[in-house]
Amino acid sequence: MATSPLIKVSFLGLGSMGNAMAKNILNKGFQLTVWNRTSAKANDLKDAGAHLAVNLREAVANADVIISCLFDDKSCLEAAQGENGYLMGIQKNAVHVNTTTISPNAATQLEELHKQHGAFYIAGPVFGRPDVATKGQLRSFLGGNHDAIERARAVIETYSGGATIIVGDSPAQANVIKLTGNMVLAANISLFGQVYAFNERWGIDHNITHQILGTFYSHPSLLAYEARVRDRNYERSPGEGFGVEGGLKDVNTMLNAGDQVGVPLPFCSVMREQMVTAMGNGLKDMDWSVVGDVARLNAGLPLESQKKK
Known part of the structure; x- marks a missing residue:
């Protein structure tokens, strides 16, 4: 050909x-x-x-x-x-x-x-x-x-x-690598939410947290997601970006792939719970980075819609 x-x-x-x-x-x-x-x-x-x-x-x-x-x-x-x-x-x-x-x-x-x-x-x-x-x-x-x-x-x-x-x-190997990449992204999105919630409880300004995280991460994709969590900017137009439902599908696939070869992926279980929590709180149509706000829910911090005007 x-x-x-x-x-x-x-x-x-x-x-x-x-x-x-x-x-x-x-x-x-x-x-x-x-x-x-x-x-x-x-x-x-x-x-x-x-x-x-x-x-x-x-x-x-x-x-x-x-x-x-x-x-x-x-x-x-x-x-x-x-x-x-x-x-x-x-x-x-x-x-x-x-x-x-x-x-x-x-x-x-x-x-x-x-x-x-x-x-x-x-x-x-x-x-x-x-x-x-x-x-x-x-x-x-x-x-x-x-x-x-x-x-x-x-x-x-x-x-x-x-x-x-x-x-x-093997085609299976390419899919394992893609799941690995998404695992890294999803884990870091969740981590960003935990870091911001933790620092916020200690009275640290978001801009300071952003500055510190910037010294640890240099990949543009990671920093773009970190900025979404920082700004709590999870909106996406219909059919664009990557939604919570798609993220949940990939995390479930990661868990199943790990089970097949006897490798437990406990953090994926945590991410699955967070994505289900996001969906249960009416956030299904948001960008999957909204999982960062699950840390706020668990910390008793208000979501934007819950704040008093």
Whole structure:
């Protein structure tokens, strides 16, 4: 397969991340077919020249490379199977790069299903938010057949200006690395909330806490989340950012992956409780960094809506 814009590409799943990634692929001149459960979300891509498929089977029928960006294990497995699932239309030797954050078990299952249809399955979860995706600066963690990865590299690089890292021969390994990255982010978001609540109880100004934390953290993503917790800025537009429900899904996946190999992840259990607490307090639609405010709830400090005017 030639690594050029003549490659026929299919993109499955057009949420805020998927739409941005698909636009980067289309803007690089690739022939692009798109599919989304809600077809109206593909209108902007269709207007820009992409072909809109009626179903998943049709979407991949002529594709050399397939990129998918769905939600979880269930959606990925359901999209693959069934009479109109994409595996019923996939070409032999086609390369499917699944960017969804899923469990290692699901990745292994999908790899086997693709082998049964003569196709290659690559796990390619990405690190970054929708604004990073729009800039084509996501970081991709890749796991699977290395030759297949190279055949799809030109497409992957359209949205992965932040770097592509081949993790190993197994798709499951790439998903483990993505879960590790999200574990670090989620743990630090929770930590920021605890630090601010603790210091606030001791009468320390938030700006001083911010200054001290800035000496320990230099990664832009960490500092961006720290600033959200500092300012208690958890608002997000519908379909943008990363919500509490998505965070809870990933934390549950981390716990299940740890259970599989006998590795307890106690802090993930804490994060799960905090995310459920956030949802129980009506914060489901906020950015997942709102988990930082669970520390305020546990400390008896008021949320913004509870403060007296």
